[in-house]
Amino acid sequence: MQRRDVLKHTALFFGYAVSVSALSETFVACSKEANLSWQPEFLTTNQANTVAEITETILPKTKTPGAKELGVPQFVDKMLKDLLSEDEQKDFLAGLDTFEKACKEANGKSFVDCTPEQRTDFLLKQDKEAAKLPPSVWGIRLAAPGPTAFFRRLKELTLLGYYTSEKVGKTLLGYDPLPGHYIACMPLAQVGKAWNE
Known part of the structure; x- marks a missing residue:
């Protein structure tokens, strides 16, 4: 050679x-691009992946299903698209960008790349720093509505999506009607002292 x-x-x-x-x-x-099993309608794939991890950190899988298992990220994405005005959508996206920047400053990496402990600590800090929601009665806010803080809105949508899901409603939440069942024709002997108990 x-x-x-x-x-x-x-x-x-x-x-x-x-x-x-x-x-x-x-x-x-x-x-490293987000691998989602669903197609977001409003958010980008990376934004949807971040929202999915936030919702799962708020409501992780334990003995009960987690947020991702119940489709809460899809619910949040749908609500952002269909429920919010354009200004509110812009506020949410700006809040998500600010959230990611704050996470990178605090942990040196994006929220998705953080460890579960870092995610929990960061969300607890965000929860303490976020502006409180105005008082409400039956879901109707009593104070003049202003822009809702990003973390408050996301947490609100996460809880709404979780507790209104079919699986949670059927298997986890119990319905105990008060004062009880109405039985129109019951023999008096069976009533006993029911009125007193």
């Missing part, structure tokens, strides 16, 4: 080595 051939083969070998590592980095970067 001549010297020229050796140099050519060595250069090709190094070129392949560099190309393989660069290609693998490209695949790793692509795999």
